[in-house]
Amino acid sequence: MRVPEITDVPADAPGLSGAAVPGRPSRLLQALTILLGLDEHRCPACGMPVSGADCAKTAEPLLRARMRACGLCADCARALPPLSGARCRSCGLSLPGPAGGRQLCGDCLHRPPPWQALALCGDYGGRLRQLILRFKHGGRPALAFLLAGMLLEAAACLPLPDVIVPVPQHPKHLFRRGYNQAHELAVALGLQLDLPVRPLLRRTKEVPPQTGLPAALRRRNPVGSFCAPALEGLHLWLVDDIITTGSTLRTAAEALRAAGARRVDVLALARTPLP
Numbered sequence: 001m002r003v004p005e006i007t008d009v010p011a012d013a014p015g016l017s018g019a020a021v022p023g024r025p026s027r028l029l030q031a032l033t034i035l036l037g038l039d040e041h042r043c044p045a046c047g048m049p050v051s052g053a054d055c056a057k058t059a060e061p062l063l064r065a066r067m068r069a070c071g072l073c074a075d076c077a078r079a080l081p082p083l084s085g086a087r088c089r090s091c092g093l094s095l096p097g098p099a100g101g102r103q104l105c106g107d108c109l110h111r112p113p114p115w116q117a118l119a120l121c122g123d124y125g126g127r128l129r130q131l132i133l134r135f136k137h138g139g140r141p142a143l144a145f146l147l148a149g150m151l152l153e154a155a156a157c158l159p160l161p162d163v164i165v166p167v168p169q170h171p172k173h174l175f176r177r178g179y180n181q182a183h184e185l186a187v188a189l190g191l192q193l194d195l196p197v198r199p200l201l202r203r204t205k206e207v208p209p210q211t212g213l214p215a216a217l218r219r220r221n222p223v224g225s226f227c228a229p230a231l232e233g234l235h236l237w238l239v240d241d242i243i244t245t246g247s248t249l250r251t252a253a254e255a256l257r258a259a260g261a262r263r264v265d266v267l268a269l270a271r272t273p274l275p
C-alpha cells in the first residue's frame, strides 16, 4: 500500500505558501513547532525520542514514509520487517532455499489450511517482538494503529474483504488483560480501510494458554472451540497477533467456512519458528 508523501502535494497547493487552510496548520507553524522541538514524541517500539526533523533528514523514502506513518525512530523503521527469505505461502513458516517461490511447508502440503491467502508482517523476534510485547502485555492497546499500518503494508496485494473478524479471547483472559489484542488490531484496520469489524466468532469452550505446551498438544488444544452465525457468501479477513502452530487460526477459519463464508484470508503480525 502506498503511503502518501508530503512531497506528493503540488507546489501551489493551499497551505504551502504559509497561508493556513482550515484543519491544517500553516507551514510557518509547522516550522516553529519543529524548531522548538514541540513535535518530539517517543518511538513506540524502543521509547527513544523522535522528532519531525529526524524524519525529514532520513534519506530513504520508504523509511521516511514508515517513520511518518508509524511514528517510529529511524533505527526501528529500518529494523522492522518486510519479510525476507523463503516462506510457506499458506502459513508463513520460514523455509530453507531461495525466496520468491510458491512453496508450501510439509504441514500445509499434508493438510491445506482453510484460508485462501495469508498476510504476515514478519518473524516473531527482534524489534517486532518487542513491539508486540508492548502492545499485548504492556497495556498499550493504542499501538494497534501502528501495527495495523504494518499489516496493511503486508496485505497490500489482498482483495479487500466484506468484513474484518478478530480471533476472540476467552473472557477470563480478556478480563486479565482488559482488551483483546486481535480485536484492537481489527478495529484499527477497519478504521483505516473504512470497513466493518464484527466479532463473529465465539469460543465454545475454554482454551488454556498455549505457551509452554508441547507442539502436539498445542495442535490438539483448540479443536472444536469456535462457532459463528450464518455468513453466506462473505469474504472475511481473520485477524490475529501471533501464529504459533496455526491450529487456533485453522479452527477459527474452519468455523467461518462452515458458517458459509465464501473466502477467508488471514492477517497476522508475526510467525514463530517451529518449536
Ligand SMILES: [Zn+2]
Binding pocket: 043, 044, 045, 046, 047, 048, 072, 073, 074, 075, 076, 077
Ligand atoms: Zn525506535
Ligand SMILES: [Zn+2]
Binding pocket: 088, 089, 090, 091, 092, 093, 104, 105, 106, 107, 108, 109
Ligand atoms: Zn505452511
